[in-house]
Amino acid sequence: MLNIGVLGVGELTEKIVIGLRRSGFSGRVLLSPRNNDRARELGRLWACEIAQNNQSVVDDCDLLFLGVRPEAVEQLANEVQLKPEQTLVSLVAGMSIGELEHSFPNARHVRAMLSYAAQINQSTVVVTPGGQPHESLLGALGSLIVIDQEDAFELATVAACMNGWFYFFLGDLQEWFTGKGLSHEQAAELVMGNMQDCLTSARHQPHVSMEVLGGRIATPGTFTSAGLEKLRKNGAMLAWRDACDEVFARMRKDV
Template sequence: MVRPSKNSRGGRVSIGFIGVGDLASKVIKGLLREDSDVTIYLSPRGETASRALAEHPQCIRLESNQQVIDRADMIVLAVRPEQLRDIMRDTTFPKGKKIVSLIAGIELGTLKLLLDSEAVYRLMLTSAAEINQSMIAIFPPDPAIEARFAALGNTLVFDSENDFELSTVGVCMNGWLYFLLHAMHSWFTERGMGEAQAKKLLIHCLKDISAYAEQHSLPFNQIGESIATPGTHTDAGLQMLNRHHSHAAWSAACEVVYNRLTNHTAQQ
């Protein structure tokens, strides 16, 4: 079940990042865009990115992961799953300090066991966190976590860990859509449309779909059917897509990612 989150961020807080890779960097930039009261402590992992971010007056790069853990009010784990156990050998997390995991595929129970903490939460976002337009999946619910990260976009708070894993598939889908857009962009430009105009067209089409779907309670397929009525150009194109089983390919891709996530969890 998805529950609405609170929007108030509360007072000044410091957040420590263990791991400063691509997604973590985007999250940090988004936080800095919207919150002048936050202090970001950066671990030495991801040296190039952490040094670049440390140029910002609200970011402080520390010499070790343990220093980040000790000084920050809240910890964000942003490392690869296979790196987590190495970090655990060299660090200790204080009891009660909130820990937010950006690590895909490691379930909450395993994280609590490894970190020896009950104050653990899972978070998943898209690259749009950098511009404060991300989908933000949170599990389990916690008002402080919800409020702190709400500035990054639109929060979806899950009561079910399985739903949270499914939301991670949705995050991957965002990445696939860029390749679909690239294919469509190429089709338009190969037939004479300018590159900038083709990009604007596709972006406006996406905004059109999102806005219209959000205003209607109908299922997506029924909205589509109301547009692709028999004999229309839209219907002709849809028939070709169905002939090539294009929708089945998307479902198969989702299944591959979901299986990877759940199988990885089982292996921990």
């Protein structure tokens, strides 16, 4: 049975640990001791052990998750020495395999990108490169997409950001309804329900483009079409593309 270690117990790695346990993973899970309250809570609820220090996590585990923020990687790398060919699954956004190799020589490097839905095993999970054992492990957290080229993987990070933006987008729409007098529950149901309908319908017809599907609803003279025109006129669509460009450029360190 595989032993798993977490270097950097934070928002994202917490969800991963919960998802792994929910998926039935019964191996040892060792946590780095920093952020002790969160680690202790995970230990109590999801049968994890807190290691004495980061090196003990490395020594006692087969596969490691790297869950610190980019600016903390170097300090962490100075604290530990990985075993030759030990799998290190990095969640660190924008840090290339080349950079990881520099910080953690000898390790077998994998990059993964996922969302908080990992805790309920329903995340989109993007990984590069493919292989075992990480594919089986991460696949248990949702729908796995294996990407061979690292450039393409960076785009997955933009998608992960979209995931965050969607909450604000949907929240804003809900607020419009509550401002008009609907209850929070009604507003949430209307917004999420209609978003869900759109997703379900699109997934049901994967070979029909979104543009065509939308165009069938926003036919000339409809209320939908009138609203769409307003959105386009106000640059709403362009603003989303602009945000994607911004994140992508930052990741590629173009800005």
